[in-house]
Each structure stands twice: as C-alpha cells, then as structure tokens.
Amino acid sequence: MVGMRPGRVRPLAAPGEDCLAPLASVLPGLRSGDLVFRTGRDLMARIVLSRGSDTRFSHVGILLRTPSGLLVVHAVPDEEGHPGGVLVEPLEAFASAETARDLGFYRLEALDEAAASRAALRARDWRGRTFDAAFRYGDDRELYCTELVMKALEPELPGLPSRVEPLSVPLVPEPVFPPDHLRRMPGLRSLAP
Numbered sequence: 001m002v003g004m005r006p007g008r009v010r011p012l013a014a015p016g017e018d019c020l021a022p023l024a025s026v027l028p029g030l031r032s033g034d035l036v037f038r039t040g041r042d043l044m045a046r047i048v049l050s051r052g053s054d055t056r057f058s059h060v061g062i063l064l065r066t067p068s069g070l071l072v073v074h075a076v077p078d079e080e081g082h083p084g085g086v087l088v089e090p091l092e093a094f095a096s097a098e099t100a101r102d103l104g105f106y107r108l109e110a111l112d113e114a115a116a117s118r119a120a121l122r123a124r125d126w127r128g129r130t131f132d133a134a135f136r137y138g139d140d141r142e143l144y145c146t147e148l149v150m151k152a153l154e155p156e157l158p159g160l161p162s163r164v165e166p167l168s169v170p171l172v173p174e175p176v177f178p179p180d181h182l183r184r185m186p187g188l189r190s191l192a193p
Contacts, residue, residue, distance in 0.1 A: 020095040026105055026192040027070065027091075033116020034063045034191065035149060036072055037179055038094065039102035057104060060179040061094060062149050064120040073123040075148045077131045084131040086143055088124055105191040106183060108153065115156040123152035135169070135176045137161070146177040163187075 037057035061074030070091040078084035095103050108116070132142035140151065146164075154160045163185050166175030182188070 020092065020100075020103060023103060023105070023192045030063055030065065030070060030105060030191070031107075031113055031116060032063060032065045032120040033108070033111060033113075033118075033153075035106045035108075035182075035188070036061050036063055036091070036094065037104045037106065037183055038100045055178070055180045056102065057179045057183060060145050060149050060182060062120050062123045062152055063091070063105075064088070064124055071124075073120065073127070073148070073152075075129075075131050075143045075145045077133060086123075086126045086129045086131075086148060088127050103192075104183070106188045107191055108157065109187045109189050111153075111156055119152045119156050122155070123148055126152075135172050136174050137177065138174060144176075146179050146182050149182065150177060 038059045038061075039057050059074065059076075061072040064071040064073055071088050072091055072094040073086065073088050074094065075086045076084045094100070111119070126143060126148065130142045132139070132144045132147060134142075135144050135147075136142070137147050137150075143151070150160055150164065157163075161177070164177050165181045165184075167178055167181065169176050
C-alpha cells in the first residue's frame with residue numbers, strides 16, 4: 001500500500017491493485033445520478049491535487065445504471081493515443097488500476113431517483129463534447145469533469161454553482177470548480193469511504 005493520508009479511512013491502492021474491490025458491497029445500491037470521485041495516477045491528477053488543502057480526489061464523473069451495468073460519464077483531456085472529451089465507459093474501466101488510486105461514491109440527498117436519473121442522462125447526451133482545457137465554466141461548448149457534472153445536475157438543483165466554492169487559478173480567467181470542492185458541498189453524502 002502507498003500509505004495513509006491524514007484522516008484517510010483506507011489506504012490508497014498501489015499500482016496494480018484494484019481499488020474497486022474493497023467497495024464491492026456498495027455497488028448494488030448505486031443508482032443513476034450518483035457521483036463517483038477518483039484519485040488518478042497521471043500528471044493532471046497531481047496538478048489538481050496540489051491546488052488546495054486536504055484534497056482527496058482529482059476527478060469526478062456521474063453514474064448511469066444500465067441493464068448491462070454501471071457506466072461513468074466523465075470528461076478527460078486528450079492523452080497519448082486516447083482521445084479525450086466527454087466519455088461514457090464502464091465503471092470497471094474508470095476504476096482500473098492503471099488510472100485510479102482511490103474511489104469514492106456520493107449521493108446528493110436533495111435529488112430523488114427520477115431527478116438523479118435525468119441528470120445522468122443529460123450528462124450522457126454530451127458524449128463526444130471536447131474537453132475544456134481552459135476551464136471556462138461560462139462556456140458550454142467544451143466541458144471539464146466538474147463542470148460536466150455540475151451542469152448535468154444544475155437543472156435539478158437550481159443555483160448549484162453558488163453552493164460549490166470556486167478556486168482561483170493563475171492564468172485561468174474564470175474561477176475553477178475542483179472535484180474536491182464539489183465533494184464538500186452540503187447535502188452530498190458519502191456512500192463509501
């Protein structure tokens with residue numbers, strides 16, 4: 001194991017370890033619209049985690065439950081050989097040992113199942129939209145991970161951006177919403193450590 005961060009409930013997974021396996025008991029109770037947060041292993045994850053105190057997660061997506069299993073809708077930058085943008089992929093791929101060191105599942109208590117499902121479907125409809133490398137929340141043509149999730153949820157939770165603390169980042173013209181700031185929003189309940 002990589003070791004414990006102060007206040008951590010469980011250790012981060014080392015390369016090659018499955019961080020989804022310890023959460024297997026939670027999976028059957030997950031529904032469309034639940035949020036899945038990930039601590040990544042790449043350079044972007046290290047950058048995101050360095051921007052703030054007590055950060056745990058570097059990425060967020062929204063779950064979509066289908067007859068074939070749980071899917072994650074999320075936005076990622078282009079990487080070597082892998083196109084980025086808004087992707088829809090199985091939870092197992094999102095949580096793979098190559099990309100994830102830690103996972104957490106959360107539910108917005110203010111959303112009933114129908115509203116949460118509408119949010120997940122809204123996010124899915126943005127599949128293929130390009131990644132917003134400029135992190136402009138005010139422009140919907142491109143989306144970064146937290147922006148995708150918040151904009152999918154906002155019709156169900158009017159005023160959502162005012163509930164999430166933005167972060168000022170040098171050289172970025174607008175405040176940015178990091179995944180951990182969304183995770184700390186009032187009314188978001190952890191479903192797993």
